[in-house]
Amino acid sequence: MEGQNKLFVKNTTIAISHSPSLSLSKQQCFFCYYFSLFHSTQQGQSLNQEGLYLQGVKPGFDDPDGVFSTWNDRDENPCNWHRVTCDSVTQSVNSLDLSSANIAGPFPSVLCRLANLTSLSLYNNSVNSTLPENISDCRSLEHLNLAQNLLTGEIPKSLAELPNLKHLDLAGNNFSGEIPATFGGFRQLEVLSLVANLLDGEIPVFIGNVSTLKQLNLSYNPFSPGRIPPELGNLTNLEALWLTGCNLMGPIPDSLGRLGRLIDLDLALNDLVGPVPSSLTELSSVVQIELYNNSLTGELPATGWSNMTKLRLLDASMNELTGTIPDELCSLSLESLNLYENQFQGKLPENLAKSPNLYELRLFSNRLTGELPKDLGKNSPLMWVDVSSNFFFSGEIPATLCEKGALKELLMIHNSFSGEIPASLGDCRKLSRVRFGYNNFSGAVPARLWGLPRVYLLELTHNSFSGEIAKTIAGAANLSSLIISRNRFSGDIPAEIGWLENLVEFTGSDNQFTGSLPASIVNLGQLERLDLHNNSLSSEIPSGIHSWKKINDINLADNDFSGNIPEEIGSLMVLNYLDLSGNQFSGKIPLGLQNLKLNQLNLSSNRLSGNIPPLYAKEVYKNSFLGNPGLCGDIAGLCDAKNGAKNMGYVWLLRSIFVLAGLVFIVGVVWFYLKYRNFKKAKRAIDKSKWTLMSFHKLGFGEHEILDCLDEDNVIGSGSSGKVYKVVLSNGEAVAVKKLWVGSKTVEESGDVEKGPVLNNGFETEVETLGKIRHKNIVKLLCCCTARDCKLLVYEYMPNGSLGDLxxxxxxxxxxxxxxxxxxxxxxxxxxxxxxxxxxxxxxxxxxxxxxxxxxxxxxxxxxxxxxxxxxxxxxxxxxxxxxxxxxxxxxxxxxxxxxxxxxxxxxxxxxxxxxxxxxxxxxxxxxxPSMRRVVKMLQEVGGESQSKTAKDGKLTPYYYEDASDRGSVA
Structure with a gap:
């Protein structure tokens, strides 16, 4: 025993001294630790050699959770230690499971001295440094799981020397380089997972030599562009083949049809082209096929689907597939069918309604015609149905859609469906998202549908619905968006609308509503948009609207509202759009409107009188006040003769007073004033002549108009790179001007543009980047203005503020x-x-x-x-x-x-x-x-609408795995 201990200490010291990942202090720590162990054994302690090896793991790891706290060196052997398993007969350690133990440190090579260690898992820790080549010393290993760690460098080629290795999982690390060529020589390997590393090169053909493989997962690696090796068709024992996001190109090889035991095939998120090979229909054991987000073309195989009796999930969405959806495919017992964003046409096969397990049907953005199968949902626990943006032109909504009571989302926008909404949908208590907009529906909306307790989006816009909003809407406690514009709804808006505490948007324009706004509507504290224009609403706006602290958009135009415009409107500090035109409002315009930074204001065609608030008494706002004969302001053409004469009298009186008072002062300063004014004009002419304008779009203004508006009153933001001004141009257009910070601010007394050296890097980069971009989600750079000592960027003005404000x-x-x-x-x-x-x-x-x-x-x-x-x-x-x-x-x-x-x-x-x-x-x-596409889908699924699927890579939980529905709906 003594000799063994000496040899152990000696060998360990040598191993430590050659480890590049350990500092000298940690090496000394190791040595002291083993020295103490040596002396403890000399004093009669009985821990066996394998226990000593395991004790050698502890000093190399940070262990904040104390996972090693039960590893007592006074025990006879380690078989009762936490996460250690021994053979029941020989008492030899055969398994060590330190998964999710929150330990950090280098890979413990000492474990390879456990002669009978068959299973090692360090999954989901912070194991760092490289994986040493002497990993091949773990000769008995059958199962090695190092996934979700911080390992770097190349994958050791010596791993293939492990004669009994069956399961190798290195997913979620930072391994780089190519897959070692030795990996073609594995003799018993059944599972190989290299998901989410930094591997390059092409997927090697020699993988096809590992005939024992049952699972091959190479997803989410930045491989060089390359084809799927046809040699993978030799892996006849393969049950799962996952090549998601591997930079694959070219066609799907026919040889994959030879994988008779394949259960799951995932080739999504690549650039595969050509048709779906008919050989895939020979995969009689397959349960799930993922082909989404490629560039596949042509038609799906018309026949052969009947061979695939076990197929349950098919996702070929986001491709360029054409033709009809095969009837034979729809005759299978499918659970999920995703074919959206293709070019499929023709009718949806009736057989689809016979599937007893169909829970997901997403066919949006195709060219499908005809009607939905009449019994759709009768036999199936449908949860998500999205057939939006097609050409369905006849038939009503199948009354059986929610027969099983599981339906959560029903999206049918942008089609030509007709008829009434079936009353049965009112009993669909799990519905959370309903979109029927842009169709030809008619009739009254079922009363129970108005009050579904889980619905957060109810969109009925652009149809011919009639009747009233039912009082049962009080039960829709979760309703956030009520969008019912462009219909024939009539009657009063019920008081129960004010009970919807979560309502953010109420859009009911272009209907036939009458009566007054219910007083309870002021209780909607979350309301951000209220649009009821073009109805027949009357009476006054109820008091108490100051509670609309989040309101951004109020449009009550073209109704019969009367009375005064509430002073409370001036307290709605987030308000950006206000349209009260085409009503019978009277009295004065509230001065409080000047407190708001309105992007659009329209009070025209009312009966308002008095003076326009000074902030809005400008030519640019003239159209906002037309059709109010009693209004007056410093805007040509707004005052009638009577009011004009009266007001002009006051003006002349005030002017006379100022003239008399000014005579005393003007004699002494006129000379200085004239000289100073001439100096300013000359200086400005010189300054403006130095500016150069570079435009990226067709402009209706020049640099001088921009420069005249850069004063502190127009500042709307300030950041790390400069100030931002809102500039309202003479044509009424608003732009945002970003003036970059200068290195040293020396502001002239005249208030002109700040002087000093400019940070050119930020300016040049932003101009070079944004000037070339045309994207709906990126602010448009209109032009840039440059001078020697200042640089300006002129953007389109975004009226709703920034996300940062929120x-x-x-x-x-x-x-x-x-x-x-x-x-x-x-x-x-x-x-x-x-x-x-x-x-x-x-x-x-x-x-x-x-x-x-x-x-x-x-x-x-x-x-x-x-x-x-x-x-x-x-x-x-x-x-x-x-x-x-x-x-x-x-x-x-x-x-x-x-x-x-x-x-x-x-x-x-x-x-x-x-x-x-x-x-x-x-x-x-x-x-x-995750990728942003995955983030978007995860956020879409936050409400729990998507059924969890099994994670394929051992890295993500099932809920967050990028599965068949990971792309979401355009609806």
Whole structure:
């Protein structure tokens, strides 16, 4: 025993001294530890050799959760230690499971001295450094799981020397380089998972030599563009083949049809072309096929589907497939069918209604015609139905759609459906999202449908519905958006509408509503948009609208409202759009309107009188006041003769007083004034002559008009790179002007533009990037103005403020990384778009580079702001930012100390899911952050609408796996 201990200490010391990942102090720690063990054994302790090996693991790891606390060196053997399993006969260690133990440190090579260790799992920890080549010393290993760690470098080629290895999972690390060529020599390997690493090169053909493989998962690696190796068809034992997001191109090889035992095939998120090969219909064991988001063309195989008796889930969405949906396919017992965003045409086969398990049907954005199967839903527990944006032109909604009571979403917008809504849908208590807009529906809406308790979106716009809003709407406690414009609804708006505490949008324009607005409507504290224009509503606006603290848009135009415009409107500080035109309002315009930064104001065609508030008494607002004969202001053409004469008398009286008072003063200053004015004119002429304008769009203004409006009264924002001004031009158009900060501010007494050296990098980058971009979600850069000592960027004006306003902070300049990369600037330093403190991804500190994952991190911070109600940086956090504060607080105090107490606790489950998404997005490792497409879908599913599916890569929970429905609906 003594000799063994000496040899053990000696060998361990040698191993440590050659480990590049350990510091000298840690090596000394190891040596001291083993020295103490040696002396303890000399004093009569009886821990066997395998126990000593396991004790050698402890010093190499940080163990904040104390997972090693039961590993007592006074025990005879380690068989009763936590997470250690021994053979019942030999008492030899055969399994070590340290998964999700929150340990951090290098891979413990000492474990390879456990001669009978067959299973090792370090899944979901912070195992770092490289995986050593001497991993091949673990000769007995059958199961090795190192997924979800921080391992780097190349995958050791020596892994293929493990003679008994059956399960190898290295997913979710940072391994780089190519798959080792030795991997074609595995003799017993059944599972190979390399998901979400940084592997390059093409998917190698030698993988086809590992005939024992049952699961092959190479998804989410940045492989070089290449084809699917036809040799994979040799893996006849394969049950799962996942090549999602592997940069694949070319056709799907026919050889895959030879995989007779295949259960799950996932080739999504690639650039595969050509038709779906008919050989795939020979996969008689397959349950799930994922082909979404490729460039596949042609028609689906017309026959052969009857061979696939076990097929339950098919997703071929987001391709360019044509032809009809095969009747033979729809005769299978499908559970989920996703064919959206293709070019399918013809009728939807009636056989689809016979499937006893169909829960998901998404066919939107195709060219389907005819009607829906009459018995759709009669035999199926339908949960999600989306047939929007097709050419369905006849037939009514099948009354059986919610026969099983499971329906959650029903989307049918942009078709030509007709008839009435079946009364049976009013009993569909789980419905949360209903969109019937842009069809030819008619008749009254069933009373029970108005009051469905879980519906948060009810859209009926652009149809011919009639009747009244039923009082049963009081039961729709979850309703957020009620969109019923462009119909024939009539009668009073019921008082029960004011009971909907969660209502954010009420759009009922272009109907036949009468009577007054119910007094209860002022109780809608969450209301952001109220649009009831073009009805026959009358009476006064009820008092109490000051409670609409979040209202952004009020449109009551073209009704018969009367009385005064409420003074309370001036307290609605978020209000941006106000249209009260075409009514019978009288009295004065409230002066409080000057408190608002309205982007659009229309009070025309009423009976208003008196003076226009000075802020709006400008020519640019003239159209806002036309048709009010009693109004007067310094705008030509608004006053009638009587009021004009009366008001002009007052004006002349005031002018006379000022003239008399001024005579005493003017004699002494006239000379100085004239000289100063001439100097100013000359100076401005010189200054303006120095400006150069570069336009990116057709403009109706020049640089001089911009320069005249850059005063402090027009400042609407200030950030890390400059001030932003709102400039209203003479043509009525509003633009936003960003004046970049200068290096040293020396402002002249005259108030002209600030002087000093300018930060050219930010200006040139922003102009070069945004000037070339045409995208609906990116603010439009109209032009730039430059002078020697100042630079201006002129953007289209976005009237609704910024997301930062809603989050109570100045948001980061994130979201630019992808655009920069698109014009070949991906390798540039992030210093030019560094953004705001708290939003910057941690890898910037050592790479100074940006990519899409940097933007994902920033978006994740926004999500954390939303659920915590806190700023991205705060003195309360100390040296931490919001991300670190959330993680620390979750560990130490729990969930309730993280969530914003102002959030409604009845949505705690959904809030927790958003929190989880935010944490995924802010993962320290960029490779572990989801794509934005996945983030969007996860947020769409937050309400729990999507049925969980089994995770394929051992990395993500089932809820967050990028599954068949991961692309969402255009609806």
């Amino acid at each position: 989050l109570r902070t100045r948001l980061a300049d994130f979201g630019v990384a992808k655009a920069v990369d698109a014009i070949g600037k991906g390798a540039k330093s992030m210093s030019v778009i560094a953004g705001s403190c708290g939003y910057i991804a941690p890898e910037y500190a050592y790479t100074l580079r940006v990519n899409e994952k940097s933007d994902i991190y920033s978006f994740g911070v926004v999500l954390l702001e939303l659920v915590t109600g806190r700023l991205p940086v705060d003195p309360e956090f100390g040296e931490k930012d919001l991300v670190k504060w959330v993680c620390t607080t979750l560990d130490q105090k729990g969930l309730d100390h993280v969530l914003d107490p102002k959030l409604d606790s009845c949505f705690k489950e959904e809030i927790c899911k958003v929190l989880h998404i935010g944490l995924l997005c802010t993962s320290p490792l960029p490779i572990n952050r």
